[in-house]
Amino acid sequence: MILTTQDFLAEYEITQTLGLVKGNTIRTRHIGKDILAAIRNIVGGEIPEYTKMMAESREQAIDRMIREAEELGADAIVGVRFTTSTVMQGAAELLAYGTAVRIKKKK
Numbered sequence: 001m002i003l004t005t006q007d008f009l010a011e012y013e014i015t016q017t018l019g020l021v022k023g024n025t026i027r028t029r030h031i032g033k034d035i036l037a038a039i040r041n042i043v044g045g046e047i048p049e050y051t052k053m054m055a056e057s058r059e060q061a062i063d064r065m066i067r068e069a070e071e072l073g074a075d076a077i078v079g080v081r082f083t084t085s086t087v088m089q090g091a092a093e094l095l096a097y098g099t100a101v102r103i104k105k106k107k
Helices: 031-043 048-071
Strands: 012-028 076-088 091-105
Touching (some): 048 076, 048 091
Antiparallel strands (some): 012 091
């Protein structure tokens, strides 16, 4: 599956637009990670526990978006975007979305 944040693919022609596809995940913070983050907040710097959690969340959301596109028979997803929103105290949703398309190689 080809993914791009662009609305087109330079080497391909979009032959059919199949519609919006999305994938999401909701994650909560872990008390142990919060304690480590609070300690790091004092001295500054990256919080690797949260960096890893967000990377895993992005991958899970992308995988779910791809699965939805494959069910539609898509070859690619264009206009891929990410958004986050707070669901409740300590929990956030990460949403990946884009447009599923069928493509063919340009001659």
